[in-house]
Amino acid sequence: MGFCVYEHILPRPLAFLSGHLVLLSDQLLHDRLLQLVLQRVQVMLTTKRRILILAVAFLLLVVVGYRAAVHAYAALPLNMHPFVATVEHYTVTNGVETIHHVDHVGRTASGAQVNWGIPNGMSVEVRSIQLPAGWGAMVIDSIKAKSTAQRPDAATAIHRAQLMNTPADCVPVIPNTVVALKKVGEEVLFTQTAYLLEQTYTRQDGKQERATFWAFPRYACMFLQSQVEENDGEGNWTLTRGTKLTALAEVPPPASKFAIPVDFTEMKPSQQALKLLGPTPKLSGEQLQKIQQQSGDDKYTAWHK
Numbered sequence: 001m002g003f004c005v006y007e008h009i010l011p012r013p014l015a016f017l018s019g020h021l022v023l024l025s026d027q028l029l030h031d032r033l034l035q036l037v038l039q040r041v042q043v044m045l046t047t048k049r050r051i052l053i054l055a056v057a058f059l060l061l062v063v064v065g066y067r068a069a070v071h072a073y074a075a076l077p078l079n080m081h082p083f084v085a086t087v088e089h090y091t092v093t094n095g096v097e098t099i100h101h102v103d104h105v106g107r108t109a110s111g112a113q114v115n116w117g118i119p120n121g122m123s124v125e126v127r128s129i130q131l132p133a134g135w136g137a138m139v140i141d142s143i144k145a146k147s148t149a150q151r152p153d154a155a156t157a158i159h160r161a162q163l164m165n166t167p168a169d170c171v172p173v174i175p176n177t178v179v180a181l182k183k184v185g186e187e188v189l190f191t192q193t194a195y196l197l198e199q200t201y202t203r204q205d206g207k208q209e210r211a212t213f214w215a216f217p218r219y220a221c222m223f224l225q226s227q228v229e230e231n232d233g234e235g236n237w238t239l240t241r242g243t244k245l246t247a248l249a250e251v252p253p254p255a256s257k258f259a260i261p262v263d264f265t266e267m268k269p270s271q272q273a274l275k276l277l278g279p280t281p282k283l284s285g286e287q288l289q290k291i292q293q294q295s296g297d298d299k300y301t302a303w304h305k
Helices: 012-020 031-041 047-063 153-164 269-276 285-294 297-303
Strands: 083-093 096-107 113-117 126-130 135-140 145-150 182-189 192-202 208-216 222-231 237-249
Touching (some): 083 222, 096 222, 135 269, 145 297, 182 208, 192 222, 269 285, 285 297
Antiparallel strands (some): 083 096, 083 237, 096 113, 113 126, 135 145, 192 208, 208 222
């Protein structure tokens, strides 16, 4: 099972739910999640610099996300329907839709997945790669940099189980967790049937929101479209943001998106973030430590092989 760049539309508890559905960038820049992290980190950098650093941080965390359980599907081969999808990220203000960035996600018949695009607030393409065997990488070609890691065996087994044993209704099953998502309908997009999964929740400010995901059972219940609506307190719902599937083809992703040139430099994710900023910014020891922590350097150090 998988998801496509949608954690930014959910508060922390539901972001965890989407995270359970494994990689993806989608895995690229998730504005909502980054906003929450920025509020917590309070690194004294310009807005642009903070976005760059935390975009890199999130990508690595997606690639090396951990789940603590072992599953019997670990050693079984995968034989899946390949696909490539294009997804737009948008917000809606006063009825006017604004597209912020575009992501691409693809998966091979063997289960290898790649996500690529230019995150919002950045000017360079970022790629994240995940193989069924647990190996993952974040690659930024413009600076010839990579961060690679091998996820723990337990996490790898769970990921493979999700890809091979998806629920009939695409509602994820998480051990010891009550999943509030429910199937509310079906829709055909680009000739493929999608199940509409819905969940209503209350934000920290007390406002109620309703999230809807389009899950594609043919592609291991991958979430390839989403929307979030806000309740005005009188029962009226208004669309505020989401992701829109604009292209879907049952073909393998380009092999070049999985390629990592031999001359690319291996570095910690925080080092990639700082390199993207150009000339080394003047940071205090405390600021640098926060960047390293939020970039996931500790997991990188533990899981880099």
